[in-house]
Amino acid sequence: MQQTLNTTLLIIGGGPGGYVAAIRAGQLGISTILVEGQALGGTCLNIGCIPSKALIHVAEQFQQTRHHSQGSALGINVSAPTLDIGKSVEWKDGIVDRLTTGVAALLRKHKVQVIQGWARVIDGKTVEIEGADTRIQCEHLLLASGSKSVNLPMLPLGGPIISSTEALAPKALPKRLIVVGGGYIGLELGIAYRKLGAEVSVVEAQERILPAYDAELTQPVLESVKQLGIKLYLKHSVEGFDAATHTLQVRDPNGDSLKLETDQVLVAVGRKPNTQGWNLEALNLDMNGSAIRIDNRCQTSMRNVWAIGDLAGEPMLAHRAMAQGEMVAELIAGQHREFNPTAIAAVCFTDPELVVVGKTPDEAKAAGLDCIVSSFPFAANGRAMTLESKSGFVRVVARRDNHLIVGWQAVGVGVSELSTAFGQSLEMGARLEDIAGTIHAHPTLGEAVLEAALRALGHALHL
Numbered sequence: 001m002q003q004t005l006n007t008t009l010l011i012i013g014g015g016p017g018g019y020v021a022a023i024r025a026g027q028l029g030i031s032t033i034l035v036e037g038q039a040l041g042g043t044c045l046n047i048g049c050i051p052s053k054a055l056i057h058v059a060e061q062f063q064q065t066r067h068h069s070q071g072s073a074l075g076i077n078v079s080a081p082t083l084d085i086g087k088s089v090e091w092k093d094g095i096v097d098r099l100t101t102g103v104a105a106l107l108r109k110h111k112v113q114v115i116q117g118w119a120r121v122i123d124g125k126t127v128e129i130e131g132a133d134t135r136i137q138c139e140h141l142l143l144a145s146g147s148k149s150v151n152l153p154m155l156p157l158g159g160p161i162i163s164s165t166e167a168l169a170p171k172a173l174p175k176r177l178i179v180v181g182g183g184y185i186g187l188e189l190g191i192a193y194r195k196l197g198a199e200v201s202v203v204e205a206q207e208r209i210l211p212a213y214d215a216e217l218t219q220p221v222l223e224s225v226k227q228l229g230i231k232l233y234l235k236h237s238v239e240g241f242d243a244a245t246h247t248l249q250v251r252d253p254n255g256d257s258l259k260l261e262t263d264q265v266l267v268a269v270g271r272k273p274n275t276q277g278w279n280l281e282a283l284n285l286d287m288n289g290s291a292i293r294i295d296n297r298c299q300t301s302m303r304n305v306w307a308i309g310d311l312a313g314e315p316m317l318a319h320r321a322m323a324q325g326e327m328v329a330e331l332i333a334g335q336h337r338e339f340n341p342t343a344i345a346a347v348c349f350t351d352p353e354l355v356v357v358g359k360t361p362d363e364a365k366a367a368g369l370d371c372i373v374s375s376f377p378f379a380a381n382g383r384a385m386t387l388e389s390k391s392g393f394v395r396v397v398a399r400r401d402n403h404l405i406v407g408w409q410a411v412g413v414g415v416s417e418l419s420t421a422f423g424q425s426l427e428m429g430a431r432l433e434d435i436a437g438t439i440h441a442h443p444t445l446g447e448a449v450l451e452a453a454l455r456a457l458g459h460a461l462h463l
Helices: 016-027 042-047 049-069 085-109 184-195 215-228 318-332 361-366 382-386 415-427 432-436 447-456
Strands: 003-012 032-036 113-116 119-123 126-129 134-143 147-149 176-180 199-204 231-234 237-242 247-251 257-261 264-267 271-273 305-307 346-348 353-358 371-377 393-399 405-412
Touching: 003 016, 003 318, 016 032, 016 042, 016 085, 016 318, 032 134, 042 049, 042 085, 049 085, 049 184, 134 318, 176 184, 184 199, 184 215, 184 264, 184 346, 215 353, 215 405, 353 415, 361 371, 361 393, 361 405, 371 447, 382 447, 393 432, 393 447, 405 415, 405 447, 415 447, 432 447
Parallel strands: 003 032, 003 134, 032 113, 134 305, 176 199, 176 264, 199 231
Antiparallel strands: 119 126, 126 134, 147 271, 237 247, 247 257, 346 353, 353 405, 371 393, 393 405
16 A cells, blocks of 8 residues: 655755755754655765765875885885775775765754655656655655766776776776766866876867866866876767777877777766656756756746756756755745855866866956956965975956956865855955955965955065
8 A cells, every 4th residue: 555645845866955955944844855766965975076085085195105105305205005995995985974874864863754765756746756655745846866977878888888986986996097088077087096006098079178167277287187197188089999909999180090998998078967767757847958947046947846956957066056955945944045146166176176166267258347367376375385286376357447356266286175265255245455455374375365366456475
């Protein structure tokens, strides 16, 4: 006999957007059920943001130790290190486990009912759990099913062809790895594997790596990639893989075919909204390409049906999904909210790291804004020197007429941590004078933020 549950809010998907919405709804006293077919935390916690940063840290530590085994300028000398990748993956899994267990505890604390299973939408008020003989009736339906890796038909996953999921849980390291896709996922993992000792090549269809970012910003990353010995095949398209000879067939810009020998191929050509397999089409929602169309309150074209995160398209960022989930819970509780951020930081954890918040110089120009663009190099920053990391810079984009800051960009060691300061300054409507008038701690990388603003005003102190 089928069991029917009733709730005010039903959330499909327990990733960053879904679980944050559930926690906030619980805090607000809203009766909430969360349905998740896999592990709580979604892609981000289990096979994305968190495990990739853990693997990147392992790779960085291993490379630094190897560097010191060859005699470093710091005077540190150690014997050549070895790597137990199984133990590294175990450590990474421990972090993931602690975080997912923590999410489960928070949901319990706020009286959210979690149902493990795959949801199948019947209509805007009804969802069934496949194979569980359970039907759930709700007043509000929140869709938060996230995204999945884009597959290439000529490179079906399996055996030596892997996605980022398999790349984050290696049982052994390949001697040779080809990464298909020179965007942030491909480069983050490609750089990590290179530091772990694999021979890495990157195949990218566009004319440069990280094509979503401007050339000036990505130049230090390009230099680092070359220094690491990663081979780049730019403006090359993939044709297929020959398992017998372990070769990837690619076509160069002249139309000639090349065969690249490899042990593994990592397909990292992007992600797409996860709209298939749970009968979403039953709702007949307005779509925006492959994503669900939403308004500035995350409402879909059907009343009381909401969509957040990657399912609603770009930018596909966990922190965007979290902010949207929190807002939807508050809207359902009767609060007045709109999703109207001035900017959402995008961070790329390559070596060096990249941060983009707000408008780049090109975007400001395209928007018809007359802007001052000013940058300050980390080569002139004392803290960067002590970290042995002098490449990169901080760049500010501000309106010429009133000095209102419309964008920040940075490339360098640890610049991901500057994203908070960048986001706050834009959200609070800061002008160059506000940043220049704020005393920044010395010695820190953040001083480059101050100096970029001072330089825009015509009087940088350390340049």
